Amino acid sequence: MLAISSHKIYGPKGIGAMYIRRGIRMGAFIDGGAQERKRRAGTENVAGIVGFAKATELAMEGMDAHIEKLTALRERLREGIMGKIPYAKYNGHPTERHPGNVNICFEFIEGESLLLSLDLVGVAASSGSACTSGSLDPSHVLMSIGLTHEIAHGSLRLTVGDFTTEEDVDFVIENLVGIVDRLRQMSPLYEAVQDK
Numbered sequence: 001m002l003a004i005s006s007h008k009i010y011g012p013k014g015i016g017a018m019y020i021r022r023g024i025r026m027g028a029f030i031d032g033g034a035q036e037r038k039r040r041a042g043t044e045n046v047a048g049i050v051g052f053a054k055a056t057e058l059a060m061e062g063m064d065a066h067i068e069k070l071t072a073l074r075e076r077l078r079e080g081i082m083g084k085i086p087y088a089k090y091n092g093h094p095t096e097r098h099p100g101n102v103n104i105c106f107e108f109i110e111g112e113s114l115l116l117s118l119d120l121v122g123v124a125a126s127s128g129s130a131c132t133s134g135s136l137d138p139s140h141v142l143m144s145i146g147l148t149h150e151i152a153h154g155s156l157r158l159t160v161g162d163f164t165t166e167e168d169v170d171f172v173i174e175n176l177v178g179i180v181d182r183l184r185q186m187s188p189l190y191e192a193v194q195d196k
Contacts, residue, residue: 001026006048010162011055015048066162070099073160073169077102080173085180087193091142091155100161105142106154108190109183114156117179123172126157 002019006012020026032041082088087107106114111127118125142155158172184190
């Protein structure tokens with residue numbers, strides 16, 4: 001099965017699609033009518049479906065340019081952060097990844113403090129996927145690639161998109177440098193590393 005959300009490609013929110021391989025048995029997830037082979041009752045969101053179709057068409061037409069732009073912004077962001085902030089680890093493969101994704105762990109700080117500080121300067125970020133946003137546990141993906149619990153807790157996930165500019169990226173880097181430094185100054189672990 002494959003679930004696709006329209007808003008991920010700048011389509012309308014609240015609409016998506018689900019591919020189900022032939023032979024997969026699945027019960028109804030909205031009871032009541034016989035629509036969608038008795039799997040989902042209710043009136044379809046026709047306007048949303050049409051908007052999703054148009055967003056898909058536009059995404060396919062501009063995919064190469066989209067990937068090129070996002071990759072350049074991602075690399076500017078990655079290089080700026082990694083070049084200016086010590087004790088940072090870039091997670092995942094350097095090039096075989098989503099073109100708009102940057103995931104970095106910062107030693108000696110907690111991701112939650114980092115997110116709150118970024119929010120105060122107007123930067124939206126996360127420490128993991130939206131599905132686990134209520135959890136205080138570090139990302140199971142980061143743990144699976146071999147990071148320690150302590151390092152994975154200092155993770156930051158940033159994404160760039162079609163409306164992100166180089167100025168936006170530079171703003172994030174500039175603010176992140178000061179935020180990480182300020183948070184580390186409060187860390188007794190960082191103080192011990194500095195003393196060595």
